[in-house]
Amino acid sequence: MVTIENLTFAFKKNRPLFNQLNLKLEKGNTYGLFGLNGAGKTTLLSLISGMLFPDSGDCLIHEAPARERLPKVLSDLFILPEQFELPKMNALRYIDIQAPFYPDFDFEKISQIMKEFQIDTGKNLTELSYGQRKKFMIAFALASNVSLLLMDEPTNGLDIPSKSQFRKIIAAANLENRCVVISTHQVRDLNTLIDRITLLHAGSIIFDQTLNSISDKLNFIKLKPDDTRSTLYSEDVLGGQFAICLKESSDDDTHVDLELLFNGIIQQPESFSRVFQNGGIS
């Protein structure tokens, strides 16, 4: 669906943010796009949605360059930015004006989600709180029924019950027919929804694997101080170490701890890429 090839992009000359970045995004996956602050997650989403243009290399959506912003591409793509401005009008008027850009827009779904989120459709969007505006945009994004859905920190600003509602709405979103990219630091809000981990670091994608293949290859376990099992990465915890080890055939599957994995890959990218090199892309 999205093919990024040898993409280079710089905000300042001679200081490229992305250097020969490659990434393929496929239908049926829900990507968690992770990276340190300033790694360029938001910039990457802007490049995919055609809001920024690459300096060199390609960013193709269904073989059409994103920078051309073709109507057939844009009508099948929705980006929910972290920060956005909404016009001074109520939700219903906004839907009237914006929905026609999306041929498969589902009016029933947006009213259902707005009801669940308790969005006041009588008020001007500008009068709503940040969290409520965000929820309105989430409702719009899901109702647009696009096959490429990009969301930048979607759970920021959501209250506690809304986060759970958000997960239910995403789980119900026909993920098998879409490509969803969620950029986030809120690992715990979203780790049950993401099924592929994509890590952006130092200008390129240093890791991109399904959760299934991660749990097939790695074990996340607590080791006692006298344990001699060799580890790929570990952190000290009370009474021992929390470690990532190569999975042995006798091991049970363990829960993939995204925080530990993230720290491990950032610090030792080579050890992890070696593990997934042979037939790693699944």
Added chain:
Amino acid sequence: MNFNENRPIYLQIIDFFCDQIMTKEWQTSDRIPSVREIAIQMEVNPNTAIRAFHELQEEGVLYNQRGVGYFVDKKAFEIVKEKKRREFVNNKLPHLFKDMDQLDFTIEDLKSAYHKKGFED
């Protein structure tokens, strides 16, 4: 739904299904909720949920009728019970024995505690 942090989600979904079967909440030939319903209820990606369905189908606990849904097999209760027994012996008993050892809690202590709770031999 709150997940236990140490166990993969699909295994926790399997645990939930097995509990439903052990408590007879789900019985032979019952149609169980769809992958989609389970995914929404548990707030997980349907890809994760489907792994639980597939695994239990392979073990003979569930069977699938194309286009209709997943059903509880007539051997489900026995299979789940056997599976739970293995898990109990392999995973839970060693912890119990270790604690008993550390706390000087004898088999006799265990027996009387068992009876005190109203269980019979």
